Amino acid sequence: MKKTYMTGIAVTLAAAIIAGIAGMNFYAKRHFVEDIKTGPNVTEVFKLSRYNENLAGTIADTDVYVLKGEKEGGSLLLLGGTHPSEPAGHMAAIVFEENVKVEQGTVYVIPNINNSAFTHNDPLDGSPQYMHFTTKNGETRTFHYGSRATNPIDQWPDPDIYTHTSGQTLSGSETRNLNRCYPGVKDGTISEQVGYAVTNMINTLEIDMEIDMHESSPEYAVNNATVAHERAMTIASEGVLDLQLEGIKMSLEPSPVSLHGLTHRELGDFTKTYALLMEVGNPVQGRLRGYTDEKLCLTGEDPCYVIAYDLNLLYVDYSTGNFPMELRVGRHLAGVNAYINAFNNNSDKQIVVSGIPPYNEIVNGNLGDYLL
Amino acid sequence: MKKLLTFALAAAMTLSLASCGGDSKTPVGSNNNNTPASTSGSQTGGDVSGLPEIEAGSCTTPAILTSIGQSADVEIVGTLCSKAGIEVTLDNAITAEDLPADCKTLILAVGGSSKGLGAAGIDADGELARTDALLKKAADQGVTIVAMHTGGSARRGTLSDSFITPSFAAANIAIVVSEGDSDGMMAGILAGNSTPSAYVEQVADCIATLKTLFGVA
Numbered sequence: 001m002k003k004t005y006m007t008g009i010a011v012t013l014a015a016a017i018i019a020g021i022a023g024m025n026f027y028a029k030r031h032f033v034e035d036i037k038t039g040p041n042v043t044e045v046f047k048l049s050r051y052n053e054n055l056a057g058t059i060a061d062t063d064v065y066v067l068k069g070e071k072e073g074g075s076l077l078l079l080g081g082t083h084p085s086e087p088a089g090h091m092a093a094i095v096f097e098e099n100v101k102v103e104q105g106t107v108y109v110i111p112n113i114n115n116s117a118f119t120h121n122d123p124l125d126g127s128p129q130y131m132h133f134t135t136k137n138g139e140t141r142t143f144h145y146g147s148r149a150t151n152p153i154d155q156w157p158d159p160d161i162y163t164h165t166s167g168q169t170l171s172g173s174e175t176r177n178l179n180r181c182y183p184g185v186k187d188g189t190i191s192e193q194v195g196y197a198v199t200n201m202i203n204t205l206e207i208d209m210e211i212d213m214h215e216s217s218p219e220y221a222v223n224n225a226t227v228a229h230e231r232a233m234t235i236a237s238e239g240v241l242d243l244q245l246e247g248i249k250m251s252l253e254p255s256p257v258s259l260h261g262l263t264h265r266e267l268g269d270f271t272k273t274y275a276l277l278m279e280v281g282n283p284v285q286g287r288l289r290g291y292t293d294e295k296l297c298l299t300g301e302d303p304c305y306v307i308a309y310d311l312n313l314l315y316v317d318y319s320t321g322n323f324p325m326e327l328r329v330g331r332h333l334a335g336v337n338a339y340i341n342a343f344n345n346n347s348d349k350q351i352v353v354s355g356i357p358p359y360n361e362i363v364n365g366n367l368g369d370y371l372l
Numbered sequence: 373m374k375k376l377l378t379f380a381l382a383a384a385m386t387l388s389l390a391s392c393g394g395d396s397k398t399p400v401g402s403n404n405n406n407t408p409a410s411t412s413g414s415q416t417g418g419d420v421s422g423l424p425e426i427e428a429g430s431c432t433t434p435a436i437l438t439s440i441g442q443s444a445d446v447e448i449v450g451t452l453c454s455k456a457g458i459e460v461t462l463d464n465a466i467t468a469e470d471l472p473a474d475c476k477t478l479i480l481a482v483g484g485s486s487k488g489l490g491a492a493g494i495d496a497d498g499e500l501a502r503t504d505a506l507l508k509k510a511a512d513q514g515v516t517i518v519a520m521h522t523g524g525s526a527r528r529g530t531l532s533d534s535f536i537t538p539s540f541a542a543a544n545i546a547i548v549v550s551e552g553d554s555d556g557m558m559a560g561i562l563a564g565n566s567t568p569s570a571y572v573e574q575v576a577d578c579i580a581t582l583k584t585l586f587g588v589a
């Protein structure tokens with residue numbers, strides 16, 4: 001009997017030690033403060049709770065970087081980090097905010113729109129917790145690699161079925177997917193509160209165009225693509241043509257009218273903004289990937305995807321054997337530039353920016369070179 | 373056995389702690405069931421050397437632009453026409469009954485999108501039925517049918533190919549971005565009918581081809 005007690009105590013202690021190590025790891029991730037610097041041309045930084053006071057003091061009360069030009073003009077909202085497991089959008093927003101100067105009009109940049117989802121990751125998928133980049137100065141800057149969904153610490157439990165405000169029903173875990181929560185609910189779940197704040201911000205500031213930057217698995221059909229609300233189709237099609245002239249393949253997809261909760265649907269329906277969403281391939285998200293770590297996230301080097309490409313199973317070009325962060329961020333920034341130009345061609349208002357890193361430079365360089 | 377069971381239970385408890393961040397992976401914006409492209413990244417078109425060249429000024433307005441497959445490529449083609457200075461009436465879902473009697477040219481933006489079909493409230497079979505009736509009516513009216521495939525390899529696969537076949541078989545003229553026909557499927561249909569065709573390298577090259585077709589300076 002004594003031996004049984006001793007074994008039980010030993011096993012319990014071992015479990016407690018392992019849980020303690022995991023808990024410390026989770027705690028560090030939860031409280032890690034990202035190294036986002038305010039760019040020299042940022043004119044204001046405010047909290048998203050300005051547009052939903054219920055967010056004040058919560059983990060979801062994220063920073064909004066404002067780049068206002070000297071001349072009045074059009075306005076643009078860039079969303080990064082809707083899904084923090086899709087880091088190119090997050091990094092593209094940061095590179096934009098830290099490098100770009102707005103000459104005319106105003107650009108609002110939110111790199112961490114679902115900030116809660118940055119505070120955890122998907123450990124059972126083997127996804128990394130952090131990404132590291134070395135700047136020109138030799139400094140190492142560290143950023144979150146997060147989860148697709150809001151941290152359950154902030155929003156729990158999930159219902160069995162998530163019923164969107166439209167009446168659409170989805171699986172319960174989608175209640176923590178910010179891109180199923182628009183146009184949002186002022187006093188709803190924390191994800192819905194964020195969605196409401198964005199919608200309210202666009203309506204209040206009369207923001208002309210919104211671009212939500214995502215990634216998707218290489219085997220997913222909507223890849224290297226822009227999804228556009230029907231009112232934004234003219235701008236989107238012009239932008240896609242410009243990108244193709246630059247040699248950047250981009251397909252155009254309509255926003256489904258019956259799929260609710262997404263930025264390209266609800267921000268188009270509930271505001272006057274031109275709502276766009278961009279997708280680029282991310283091997284860490286894919287189910288055909290091999291060993292998963294930070295290197296895969298940063299380089300996309302994966303022999304499994306090379307095989308899948310040879311078998312014609314992918315929607316992205318994996319012929320080079322990699323799909324690096326520089327390519328993915330470069331595509332997003334080139335897309336933003338193209339859609340700004342297309343907006344200018346179709347509007348009396350103008351948005352004039354300088355300092356967006358050129359596509360060929362960023363693809364052939366290091367992302368860290370574009371971080372302060 | 374008890375030891376093993378105890379250890380397994382403890383391990384399960386520990387691992388369950390690590391699963392608190394896990395969640396399902398619903399694809400972003402998912403309702404697209406397109407099959408993978410039949411080609412990836414290839415820039416090689418099929419054998420198009422024997423196809424008749426298009427003739428300048430062979431198309432006139434009034435012109436209707438419609439989608440066959442409800443992909444957003446119809447917006448791209450609309451923009452191409454606009455940049456070429458050609459006035460077209462865009463009607464994504466025009467039916468045979470709605471085809472105007474004075475229509476001279478029917479431009480087809482060919483490519484399937486399940487997102488687009490869903491948005492239009494029509495399924496693939498319904499879209500094919502609309503296509504067949506529309507093309508028959510256009511042929512009966514003597515309308516010049518221009519089939520355009522601008523979406524490249526991303527706009528190939530089972531769904532898109534089902535729309536390509538009837539559209540290119542009925543076309544009087546075809547414009548194709550080469551990268552989307554690396555298997556020569558469209559070239560084969562066009563060669564069988566000796567359809568005047570233009571294969572271009574980039575989507576933007578369609579502008580010059582459209583100008584030629586409509587005799588725009």
